[in-house]
Amino acid sequence: xxxxxxxxxxxxxxxxxxxxxxxxxxxxxxxxxxxxxxxxxxxxxxxxxxxxxxxxxxxxxxxxxxxxxxxxxxxxxxxxxxxxxxxxxxxxxxxxxxxxxxxxxxxxxxxxxxxxxxxxxxxxxxxxxxxxxxxxxxxxxxxxxxxxxxxxxxxxxxxxxxxxxxxxxxxxxxxxxxxxxxxxxxxxxxxxxxxxxxxxxxxxxxxxxxxxxxxxxxxxxxxxxxxxxxxxxxxxxxxxxxxxxxxxxxxxxxxxxxxxxxxxxxxxxxxxxxxxxxxxxxxxxxxxxxxxxxxxxxxxxxxxxxxxxxxxxxxxxxxxxxxxxxxxxxxxxxxxxxxxxxxxxxxxxxxxxxxxxxxxxxxxxxxxxxxxxxxxxxxxxxxxxxxxxxxxxxxxxxxxxxxxxxxxxxxxxxxxxxxxxxxxxxxxxxxxxxxxxxxxxxxxxxxxxxxxxxxxxxxxxxxxxxxxxxxxxxxxxxxxxxxxxxxxxxxxxxxxxxxxxxxxxxxxxxxxxxxxxxxxxxxxxxxxxxxxxxxxxxxxxxxxxxxxxxxxxxxxxxxxxxxxxxxxxxxxxxxxxxxxxxxxxxxxxxxxxxxxxxxxxxxxxxxxxxxxxxxxxxxxxxxxxxxxxxxxxxxxxxxxxxxxxxxxxxxxxxxxxxxxxxxxxxxxxxxxxxxxxxxxxxxxxxxxxxxxxxxxxxxxxxxxxxxxxxxxxxxxxxxxxxxxxxxxxxxxxxxxxxxxxxxxxxxxxxxxxxxxxxxxxxxxxxxxxxxxxxxxxxxxxxxxxxxxxxxxxxxxxxxxxxxxxxxxxxxxxxxxxxxxxxxxxxxxxxxxxxxxxxxxxxxxxxxxxxxxxxxxxxx
Numbered sequence: 001x002x003x004x005x006x007x008x009x010x011x012x013x014x015x016x017x018x019x020x021x022x023x024x025x026x027x028x029x030x031x032x033x034x035x036x037x038x039x040x041x042x043x044x045x046x047x048x049x050x051x052x053x054x055x056x057x058x059x060x061x062x063x064x065x066x067x068x069x070x071x072x073x074x075x076x077x078x079x080x081x082x083x084x085x086x087x088x089x090x091x092x093x094x095x096x097x098x099x100x101x102x103x104x105x106x107x108x109x110x111x112x113x114x115x116x117x118x119x120x121x122x123x124x125x126x127x128x129x130x131x132x133x134x135x136x137x138x139x140x141x142x143x144x145x146x147x148x149x150x151x152x153x154x155x156x157x158x159x160x161x162x163x164x165x166x167x168x169x170x171x172x173x174x175x176x177x178x179x180x181x182x183x184x185x186x187x188x189x190x191x192x193x194x195x196x197x198x199x200x201x202x203x204x205x206x207x208x209x210x211x212x213x214x215x216x217x218x219x220x221x222x223x224x225x226x227x228x229x230x231x232x233x234x235x236x237x238x239x240x241x242x243x244x245x246x247x248x249x250x251x252x253x254x255x256x257x258x259x260x261x262x263x264x265x266x267x268x269x270x271x272x273x274x275x276x277x278x279x280x281x282x283x284x285x286x287x288x289x290x291x292x293x294x295x296x297x298x299x300x301x302x303x304x305x306x307x308x309x310x311x312x313x314x315x316x317x318x319x320x321x322x323x324x325x326x327x328x329x330x331x332x333x334x335x336x337x338x339x340x341x342x343x344x345x346x347x348x349x350x351x352x353x354x355x356x357x358x359x360x361x362x363x364x365x366x367x368x369x370x371x372x373x374x375x376x377x378x379x380x381x382x383x384x385x386x387x388x389x390x391x392x393x394x395x396x397x398x399x400x401x402x403x404x405x406x407x408x409x410x411x412x413x414x415x416x417x418x419x420x421x422x423x424x425x426x427x428x429x430x431x432x433x434x435x436x437x438x439x440x441x442x443x444x445x446x447x448x449x450x451x452x453x454x455x456x457x458x459x460x461x462x463x464x465x466x467x468x469x470x471x472x473x474x475x476x477x478x479x480x481x482x483x484x485x486x487x488x489x490x491x492x493x494x495x496x497x498x499x500x501x502x503x504x505x506x507x508x509x510x511x512x513x514x515x516x517x518x519x520x521x522x523x524x525x526x527x528x529x530x531x532x533x534x535x536x537x538x539x540x541x542x543x544x545x546x547x548x549x550x551x552x553x554x555x556x557x558x559x560x561x562x563x564x565x566x567x568x569x570x571x572x573x574x575x576x577x578x579x580x581x582x583x584x585x586x587x588x589x590x591x592x593x594x595x596x597x598x599x600x601x602x603x604x605x606x607x608x609x610x611x612x613x614x615x616x617x618x619x620x621x622x623x624x625x626x627x628x629x630x631x632x633x634x635x636x637x638x639x640x641x642x643x644x645x646x647x648x649x650x651x652x653x654x655x656x657x658x659x660x661x662x663x664x665x666x667x668x669x670x671x672x673x674x675x676x677x678x679x680x681x682x683x684x685x686x687x688x689x690x691x692x693x694x695x696x697x698x699x700x701x702x703x704x705x706x707x708x709x710x711x712x713x714x715x716x717x718x719x720x721x722x723x724x725x726x727x728x729x730x731x732x733x734x735x736x737x738x739x740x741x742x743x744x745x746x747x748x749x750x751x752x753x754x755x756x757x758x759x760x761x762x763x764x765x766x767x768x769x770x771x772x773x774x775x776x777x778x779x780x781x782x783x784x785x786x787x788x789x790x791x792x793x794x795x796x797x798x799x800x801x802x803x804x805x806x807x808x809x810x811x812x813x814x815x816x817x818x819x820x821x822x823x824x825x826x827x828x829x830x831x832x833x834x835x836x837x838x839x840x841x842x843x844x845x846x847x848x849x850x851x852x853x854x855x856x857x858x859x
Contacts (some may be wrong), residue, residue, distance in 0.1 A: 470573060
């Protein structure tokens with residue numbers, strides 16, 4: 001019932017009773033609701049008694065709620081329904097003296113608490129205050145009987161009768177806390193997964209939800225334009241609110257979720273929405289990933305034709321791994337047997353929600369997602385996500401979806417058996433018991449549509465931070481040996497912390513200290529010891545060697561050696577490190593070896609990467625032997641502020657260790673597959689020859705001039721300098737040249753290319769003068785950055801070493817070599833010889849590598 005602004009009706013109680021007594025208007029149940037409006041809150045308080053009198057006691061003759069709903073509820077539930085208040089009161093206020101929530105809430109709360117007994121007596125289930133705002137959506141404040149008439153913060157600024165549109169019940173697996181939003185159209189909640197009492201909550205996530213209200217759209221053009229513009233605007237607003245909350249919360253959130261409900265009916269093709277959403281997500285993908293938004297959901301009422309009926313369509317978007325965007329379309333259908341509304345896949349693709357009820361709660365984070373979040377927080381990819389990443393990179397390489405084979409990637413995991421030998425196994429992700437995982441993969445590429453094999457070895461950084469223990473070393477060794485035995489490429493995905501040096505946890509909390517002066521620990525200690533009781537308890541484990549003494553009137557067991565009950569705690573791991581370093585050196589000589597450094601490569605991890613030679617480094621990673629903090633302790637002062645100063649891309653790419661840098665792991669995997677496309681499938685096969693993209697008998701468009709020029713134009717071509725929109729071809733097939741080691745030793749240009757579809761290694765000469773920047777050494781206060789000029793067409797020690805390195809790599813890849821020789825000679829001055837005899841020795845190394853080459857070459 002609606003009550004006018006002026007509530008002056010003395011017969012209100014009598015009328016409400018007569019309304020129920022009228023047999024022609026008898027309701028099925030006794031629930032009542034009232035909507036009242038006042039200019040100011042004070043007007044409502046003065047008329048409160050008249051308003052509450054609407055909810056009169058209903059005569060016993062009227063059918064009860066329990067009778068109307070008898071088939072739906074048990075007797076026990078009927079009892080609770082009789083006892084539960086059922087009436088609702090909505091109070092609209094036209095003008096408010098205060099518009100800030102912090103000022104309005106105490107006013108409403110104080111009033112409601114003062115009237116709590118009356119509200120209970122009259123059976124009020126909830127009371128909601130609506131504050132009108134000029135040119136804005138109203139504010140809502142709801143107080144419920146179940147909360148002793150405290151405000152239901154979850155429903156603030158949400159009309160309770162329309163709250164179902166936000167589908168809050170789907171978040172019932174989480175304890176929700178409403179987060180204030182500057183934009184009242186946005187409803188933001190911080191969810192904490194419900195756990196057993198006393199257990200730690202590890203799953204926190206943000207849920208941001210919005211309802212889009214608008215009149216129905218009657219044309220396809222208007223529908224699409226509105227949906228695209230309004231959807232993008234709401235996405236940006238949601239990200240803005242998330243960004244504020246993301247940076248102001250005390251807990252780390254993951255799997256954050258966006259839900260948008262478009263209430264108006266639109267006329268369009270649902271698949272067109274999918275295309276629009278995909279392009280929108282790709283446009284803002286980096287920001288969404290930074291905010292850890294891994295899931296989103298859009299609900300839209302769609303008519304495919306103007307005469308058709310509206311069908312609720314759901315669009316689910318997930319991006320849990322960070323590189324693969326999965327979009328699933330569903331329509332809501334009613335099960336004719338149960339009457340339940342369920343998700344039903346729309347189109348040929350059957351999504352994971354198919355057949356589930358639409359009120360299915362969001363699942364909490366499982367162990368796999370927890371590990372994935374741990375790896376992603378460290379700046380890398382979870383080890384078991386790499387196979388799917390290779391699959392997506394292969395799809396990108398193939399290009400057109402109608403050309404690539406169905407089983408474009410197949411793989412099995414390589415696991416050690418009890419005898420320390422490799423066996424192939426298919427097991428669930430996360431089943432590894434060591435910090436190293438190996439796969440044998442078969443890629444179907446354009447060069448080898450029947451498939452080519454490779455061994456992929458990766459650290460699991462979520463297992464003891466990716467450190468190398470005895471088991472990890474053995475798995476790496478066996479996998480590399482398998483690659484050598486079969487002559488197939490070995491790919492190493494490095495994300496590690498060096499050799500494992502652990503503690504004997506069983507001793508850690510037992511040992512006692514014999515101080516030189518118990519009153520002054522700064523004077524040091526004489527020895528560590530165990531009490532007789534602790535020694536008796538630990539002696540059977542053989543984890544410690546002790547010497548028995550009597551001192552200060554008590555029996556002590558002085559610790560002489562700590563062995564530990566577990567294998568692989570100490571320096572024995574260094575023996576394993578030496579073993580796999582030797583294996584990596586052998587592998588480089590016999591097969592193709594490629595390393596991708598993601599996150600970090602420390603100690604033995606850095607050695608393995610360097611011994612494999614062909615290195616791809618992700619921009620946020622570092623390759624170091626010793627960390628910045630350890631070096632600072634040795635130097636006695638804070639010299640280095642981060643590990644990137646020691647081994648970031650600005651160091652390793654410019655000294656030739658890293659051949660290529662990439663922005664993320666996916667681009668790194670894509671680059672691996674691009675490199676492999678130039679190389680034979682094993683060390684017994686010829687190079688893969690493909691159909692050339694350019695005619696074999698074409699003329700070369702670019703002709704070198706006497707003036708200095710970019711040698712890359714000669715190799716790869718360039719946009720035509722005079723004919724806009726056309727290409728001036730180079731020596732090699734268009735788009736096939738890929739440079740390596742670009743910023744290091746720039747007087748030489750190296751890379752791989754194709755000539756008539758045949759892969760070749762390329763070495764060319766820079767004719768222009770280049771600048772070499774030598775950074776200052778932070779450890780030397782007297783050092784400063786230097787810029788050194790290097791003349792073109794001259795072999796300096798670094799460029800000579802780069803030449804030899806490239807020849808070595810191409811030789812082991814079995815690539816024909818083409819050298820565009822344009823040198824004036826070696827730099828013969830003292831400056832090129834004294835600072836680094838290793839680099840100076842590269843002059844004769846070039847001759848050596850050419851003389852032992854196993855493939856044809858042209859100069």
